[in-house]
Amino acid sequence: MKKIAILGSTGSIGTQTLEVVRANRDIQVMALAAGSNIRRLEEQIREFHPSLVCVWDEEKAKELALLVKDCEVKIVSGMDGLLEAATEPQTQIVVTAVVGMIGIRPTIAAMEAGKDIALANKETLVTAGHLIMPLAEKCGVRILPVDSEHSAIFQSLNGEKRSQIDKILLTASGGPFRGFTRERMASVKVEDALKHPNWAMGRKITIDSSTMVNKGLEVMEARWLFGVEMDQVQVVVQPQSVIHSMVQFVDGAVMAQLGTPDMKLPIQYALYYPDRRFLGGSRLDFAALRSITFEAPDFENFPGLAMAYEAGKAGGSVPTVYNAANEYAVGKFLDRKISYLEITDMIASAMQHHTKVEAPNVAQILEAEKETYEWLESRWKFA
Numbered sequence: 001m002k003k004i005a006i007l008g009s010t011g012s013i014g015t016q017t018l019e020v021v022r023a024n025r026d027i028q029v030m031a032l033a034a035g036s037n038i039r040r041l042e043e044q045i046r047e048f049h050p051s052l053v054c055v056w057d058e059e060k061a062k063e064l065a066l067l068v069k070d071c072e073v074k075i076v077s078g079m080d081g082l083l084e085a086a087t088e089p090q091t092q093i094v095v096t097a098v099v100g101m102i103g104i105r106p107t108i109a110a111m112e113a114g115k116d117i118a119l120a121n122k123e124t125l126v127t128a129g130h131l132i133m134p135l136a137e138k139c140g141v142r143i144l145p146v147d148s149e150h151s152a153i154f155q156s157l158n159g160e161k162r163s164q165i166d167k168i169l170l171t172a173s174g175g176p177f178r179g180f181t182r183e184r185m186a187s188v189k190v191e192d193a194l195k196h197p198n199w200a201m202g203r204k205i206t207i208d209s210s211t212m213v214n215k216g217l218e219v220m221e222a223r224w225l226f227g228v229e230m231d232q233v234q235v236v237v238q239p240q241s242v243i244h245s246m247v248q249f250v251d252g253a254v255m256a257q258l259g260t261p262d263m264k265l266p267i268q269y270a271l272y273y274p275d276r277r278f279l280g281g282s283r284l285d286f287a288a289l290r291s292i293t294f295e296a297p298d299f300e301n302f303p304g305l306a307m308a309y310e311a312g313k314a315g316g317s318v319p320t321v322y323n324a325a326n327e328y329a330v331g332k333f334l335d336r337k338i339s340y341l342e343i344t345d346m347i348a349s350a351m352q353h354h355t356k357v358e359a360p361n362v363a364q365i366l367e368a369e370k371e372t373y374e375w376l377e378s379r380w381k382f383a
């Protein structure tokens with residue numbers, strides 16, 4: 001039996017992880033954590049019998065404890081609870097599927113407790129990659145990518161030497177506004193941005209995909225995961241989302257991983273690596289597909305991608321500011337307090353204002369996050 005914990009179990013990745021668990025009978029769920037969705041947590045407790053569950057919201061945690069008082073489960077809350085869920089003693093793999101920088105501390109705690117990480121929470125690697133990657137080595141734990149592109153790169157690297165990577169070709173669908181000009185994006189509403197052409201995901205990452213900030217975060221994620229320079233990660237727009245990413249080696253050979261868009265594949269691959277298991281669902285039909293097309297990314301109309309390269313190359317605390325400003329702005333956009341184009345305007349102004357801290361520790365990363373929020377809060381005019 002493999003023993004896992006899922007942080008963010010009620011979300012898009014979390015529930016799909018539990019689908020993988022349900023379809024295979026040799027994974028035991030030891031701990032779960034979520035923000036506030038106690039209805040779904042109750043269902044998950046009754047089906048998967050974890051021994052520990054964290055609800056971030058303390059009041060909701062109390063409510064949940066009452067709802068499941070007939071079950072043998074300990075309910076905890078807040079950051080202490082999240083750290084307890086991340087370090088549950090019997091767990092071997094922690095699936096980090098919370099959204100945002102809240103994932104940094106539990107990911108570090110899990111690694112220090114000797115757990116392998118199935119990493120979906122890219123914001124953690126973007127902001128703290130310089131701490132996470134050496135720590136994984138020091139603790140002797142694996143970071144197994146769940147993000148579909150990074151899983152594709154990871155699969156393309158099977159049996160290869162990382163020192164022989166020339167380039168990582170990170171594919172992007174281009175999102176719902178591919179081909180739009182900034183003028184046309186000015187009138188984009190929340191509902192429009194929440195419609196992704198190929199993937200059904202959580203709200204924040206769906207907005208990030210529409211602005212290409214998600215791809216920017218993924219460039220930085222790839223840089224840490226595979227130990228390459230920012231300029232070795234090239235974004236290739238491939239609107240059908242059939243090629244999940246590719247690696248070009250020093251001899252010019254390109255290896256790619258293809259498939260239908262289904263997050264259960266990368267999730268299952270991370271949980272069983274290096275094995276493959278049967279996974280139901282549709283298969284690629286190349287005759288029906290007929291063509292796969294490619295485009296260069298549009299850095300001009302999608303400044304979120306250009307700024308990610310800038311942030312990644314600057315390093316230090318700058319990726320934290322990029323990420324924090326985006327998290328803040330996307331929250332405001334979803335609350336209809338700012339317009340669509342203001343998301344990237346906010347990132348630009350936060351990056352401009354910030355004074356870089358070299359090689360920040362966790363406290364300095366969290367401080368840079370807080371400063372970014374406070375600065376945007378005080379400076380921005382909200383509707």
Ligand code: NDP
Pocket residue numbers: 007008009010011012013014033034035036037038056082096097098099100102120121122123146147148199200201202203204205263
């Ligand atoms: P969702 O918004 O669907 O889910 C987020 C999860 O995090 C929910 O379970 C939520 O709980 C939980 N959560 C939020 N705040 C806290 C907190 N303070 N403490 C504990 N749990 C919390 O997000 P996704 O599943 O889409 O994304 C999760 C991560 O995976 C993100 O980093 C995203 O970038 C990455 N990712 C997602 C992909 C996808 O297909 N969805 C693809 C690749 C990467 P609650 O429901 O109670 O709010």
Ligand code: MG
Pocket residue numbers: 147148149150218
């Ligand atoms: Mg992705």
